[in-house]
Amino acid sequence: MASAGSGDEKAATVTLISSDNEHFEVPEAVATLSQTIRHMIEDGCTDGGVPLPNVTGRILAKVLEYCNKHAAASDKDELEKFDKAFVDIDDQATLFDLVMAANYLDIRGMLDLTCQTIADMIKGKSVEEIRETFNIKNDFTPEEEAEIRRENQWAFDD
C-alpha cells in the first residue's frame, strides 16, 4: 500500500488538497473513512497529494472533523452526541455542501447523517413552510399543482 505525504514512517498519512488549494495532512486511517480516497490509496495514486476540486477548504475541514472523530472513538453514545452537535448548523448552505462532499468522497455515515437532518427539517411542516425553510420557488403550473393535490387526495394514502 503506497503511502504518500511526508517521509514520516510512524503513521502513514495522505495529503488532501481542497479546491482553494488548502493542504490537509491526514492519517490514512482517518482518510480511508472516505471510500473514494481509500480506492485511490489502494491504487497507489496519492503521490503529491490528492486534489479534491469539488470540496472547499472550509468544508473539507469539517469533513475531517467527522472522520477524525469516527475513526478514533468507539463509544456509541459519544458518537451519537458528536453527530448531533455536528449537524447543528445554522447555515443551510453548509449542510448541503456537506451532503455533496459526503457523496463525492463516499462517506456513508456522514451522508446518511446529513440527509436525515434535511428530512428532520421537513417533519410536521406544511407545503408553505417547506418552501419557506428551503427558499424554494413554486414552479408548478396551476394545472400541475391541481393534479398533484387531486392525487394526494384520492389516488393513494401512505
Added chain:
Amino acid sequence: MSHDGPGSSAGAGAGVDALSLDLLAHALAGVRDPRDRKSCRLASRAFARAEAASRRAARPLRREALPRVLRAFPALAALDLSACAGLDDASLAAALLPAPGGAELGVRRVRLARASGVGWRGLEALVGACPRLEAVDLSHCVAAGDREMAALAAAAGLRELVMDKCLGVTDVGLAKVAVGCPGLRRLSVKWCREISDIGIELLAKKCPDLRSIDISYLKVSNESLRSLSTLKKLEDIAMVGCLFIDDDGLQMLSAGNSLQSIDVSRCHHVTSQGLALLIDSQRFIQKINAGHSLHEIETCFLSKLSTIGETLTVLRLDGLEIFASNLQAIADSCKNLAEIGLSKCNGVTDDGIASLVVNCSYLRTIDVTCCHLLTNDALAAIAENCRMVECLRLESCPFINEKGLERIGTLCSNLKEIDLTDCRINDEALQHLTSCSELQILKLGLCSSISDKGLVYIGSNCAKLVELDLYRCSAITDEGLAALVRGCKKIRMLNLRYCTQITDAGLKHLSTLEELTNLEMRCLVRITGIGITSIAVGCPSLIELDLKRCYSVDDAGLWALSRYSQNLRQLTISYCQVTGLGLCHLLGTLRCLQDVKMVHLSWVSIEGFEIALRASCGRLKKLKLLGGLRSVLSPELLQMLQACGCRVRWLDKPLVYKG
C-alpha cells in the same frame, strides 16, 4: 452511490437546488410521515420528483391510480391494495404489464386483504411482474382457494404468507405453496378449516425455515404438533381455538426448544399440566397466551414460570379463575412482565393486583376488564409501582371511580390508552387525566356522568388524542365538542352514538378535524343535512360514517357526501329521510363505497332501490336491507349483485322510532 458532476459547492449560497435528484431523494427517503411526504410533493417540481424517486410504500385508493403508482415510484417496495376500490383481475393484470423499456418492479410486499375481486389470474400476473416478491397478505379473500395458492407457489422467494379466512384452501393448495416456496418463514392459515394434519405434515417437511405459524381454529390434531416440532427454527406458534389439541400435543411440541411465543387460548383440552411440560423444555419463552383454556390455574404451571422468569414479558390468562395467591406466585417469578391479561378473571382482588405490581414494575399493559372486585386501591397500587404503564383496560369495574384516577394522572405520564367503559366516573376523572399528555385512546362509553366540562379538560392538554368513544354520554352538547376540537386536532375515530343533544352546530365544530376517518352518530336526532354537509366538506379523509336513526338527515346531506366524501367506504343510513333520487346519486358517485346498511328507508320506492343498486353494481361488497324487499326486488338485480361478489343480509325488524 451516485457521483454527480462537478456540482458547484463553491462556498456561498448553495441552495437545495444544488443537490442532484439522487441526493435529494436520499434526503427525502428519511421523511416517513405520509402527510409530510404529500407536502413534499407539492413544494416544487424537484421535490415532487425526489419524493417519487424515494417513495417506498403506497396504498392506492382507486384502481385507476394503480398503473401510475406502479410506474411513477421506482423504489416502491410495499404495495397495499387492500383499500383499492373495485380492484379485480383484469385491472390488476393490466396495471402490471411491463412498460416498453421499463424496469422490472422491485415490489417485495403486497397486501391484498379483503380484495375479493382478485383471483388466480391477478395473482399470476402479480407473481410474474414482481420477481422479488417476499410477502403476500391475502387474508379474508374468502373465495380464495387452491388455484390461488398454485399461483402464489410460483413466487419462489416467498417468505411470508397470510391466508387467514381463505376458506377454499385445502391441503392440496397448502402443499403447492410448501413445495414452491421452500424459504417460507411465516405462515398464517387461521380459519382455513379444510386444512388437516396431512397438509401441516408436508409443510413441516418442505419448509424447514419456518419461524412463525398460525393454525388457529383449524380442526387439526396433536399430529400436527408432532410435525411442527421438527422445525428447528420455530419461534412463534398460535393455535387459538384448536379443539382437537390437548396436553399430549404440547408434549410433542416439547421436542424442540426454540419457542418464544405460544398462544393456546380457547383450547379447551389444554390444561396447566400440558403447558407446564412445554415451558419446561423451552427456555426462551417470551409470550404466553392461555386465555379461556386451562380449566384452572394449577401450581404445576405457576411453579414452572420461575424457569422462564427472566424472559417472559407477556402473560395472558383471560377468563380464568385467579386468586391473590396465584398473582403472588406470578409476581415472584416474572419480574420482567410488560403485559398482563386478566380480563374476565374471577377472583382478582385489590390485594392480588397489589402483590403483582409491587414486583412487576415494568408493566406497560394491564388488562383487568370485568374484574368486578377491584376498587380504587388497585389503581393506587398500579400508579405507585408501574410508572411506565401505557395501556389500562378497566372496562366494567363498577367500584372504580374518579378518585382512583388521581394518582394515575399524576404519576403515569406515559399513559397512551385507557378504557373506562361502563365505569362510574364523572368529569373529575378527566380532570385527573389531563396531565396525561401522551394519551391517544380514550374510551368512556356508558359513562353517563361525563359532561362538557370533562371534554374541556381533555381538550386542554391531550393533543395526541386519536380515538375517543363517548357512546351514550348523553350529557355532551355542542359546547363540549367545541372545546374538544380546539385542543385535539388529530382525532381520527369518534363515537357519538346516542349523544342526542348534539346539533348541526356541534358538527360544524367537528368539521375542523382534518384527519377524521371514522364517525359514529347513531340516533343523533337533531342533526340535519346542514351538519352532514359541514362534515363532508371539512373532513376529506372520512372512511366510515354511521347515521342510523338520524331521522332528520335527508337528501341534501347525502348529496354533500356524494360530492365531497370521495374516500367513503362504509355507510349506514338506516331510518334516514332519503329518497330514491338521493340514494341513487349517492351509490352512483361514491366510487369507494363498499359496505352500505340501509334498512327502513321509508321514502325510497321499490323502483328507487332498483335504480340505486344498479348504479353501484360491481363496487358494493356488503349490503344490509329490509327483509321484506327480498321478495319485491327483481331477480335480475339480486343475481347481478351476487355475481359481482356482493353479500346481502336481510333484516326482519319492525319499524320502531327511538330517541
